[in-house]
Amino acid sequence: DGGITQSPKYLFRKEGQNVTLSCEQNLNHDAMYWYRQDPGQGLRLIYYSQIVNDFQKGDIAEGYSVSREKKESFPLTVTSAQKNPTAFYLCASSMSGGFYEQYFGPGTRLTVT
Amino acid sequence: QQQVKQSPQSLIVQKGGISIINCAYENTAFDYFPWYQQFPGKGPALLIAIRPDVSEKKEGRFTISFNKSAKQFSLHIMDSQPGDSATYFCAASRSDYKLSFGAGTTVTVRA
Numbered sequence: 001d002g003g004i005t006q007s008p009k010y011l012f013r014k015e016g017q018n019v020t021l022s023c024e025q026n027l028n029h030d031a032m033y034w035y036r037q038d039p040g041q042g043l044r045l046i047y048y049s050q051i052v053n054d055f056q057k058g059d060i061a062e063g064y065s066v067s068r069e070k071k072e073s074f075p076l077t078v079t080s081a082q083k084n085p086t087a088f089y090l091c092a093s094s095m096s097g098g099f100y101e102q103y104f105g106p107g108t109r110l111t112v113t
Numbered sequence: 114q115q116q117v118k119q120s121p122q123s124l125i126v127q128k129g130g131i132s133i134i135n136c137a138y139e140n141t142a143f144d145y146f147p148w149y150q151q152f153p154g155k156g157p158a159l160l161i162a163i164r165p166d167v168s169e170k171k172e173g174r175f176t177i178s179f180n181k182s183a184k185q186f187s188l189h190i191m192d193s194q195p196g197d198s199a200t201y202f203c204a205a206s207r208s209d210y211k212l213s214f215g216a217g218t219t220v221t222v223r224a
Binding site for chain 1: 147149155162202213216
């Protein structure tokens with residue numbers, strides 16, 4: 001069964017703690033993305049990676065970090081520097097090139113209190 | 114600053130009616146315009162997409178209309194069904210992978 005998995009579905013953390021969100025894909029896609037979704041604001045790009053060991057900042061990268069050590073995996077760390085981390089986080093992947101469909105995972109809802 | 118402006122924020126339509134969602138963009142370098150559908154608690158899924166060399170694309174009950182000179186594009190859902198109740202996002206990108214999304218439109222189809 002091909003697709004993107006994100007875990008966990010719900011995550012709760014205390015303020016000041018770093019937290020890492022998992023994203024794995026078995027679609028053999030080169031490109032992977034992280035988005036943040038807030039009510040009324042659509043999806044905003046945090047980071048994206050076109051190939052292994054390379055990634056670029058998106059529109060709202062401050063307070064986040066990523067790594068891309070394997071083609072299948074693109075974990076996102078929400079650091080304590082992120083001022084408003086509570087949100088719905090979506091991971092996506094696509095074939096190389098900007099015109100290919102992005103496939104999204106089911107998302108992780110992070111709540112920081 | 115949102116590069117793609119989407120309206121309305123929400124709409125309610127009767128079963129069998131037509132839902133229309135509009136989007137506008139400023140960046141003339143955009144050359145790929147997809148629409149995504151998202152159900153509550155799920156990730157978005159591609160619904161239909163268009164390139165600027167065509168003015169209209171139809172897939173089943175879903176049609177994209179594209180007006181390059183006005184820098185606008187819209188999604189029409191014909192014969193709306195309760196199963197179409199979802200949030201719809203327009204988006205735009207260049208060949209650099211990055212999609213810019215609109216804010217989303219929540220569509221409710223009343224039976």
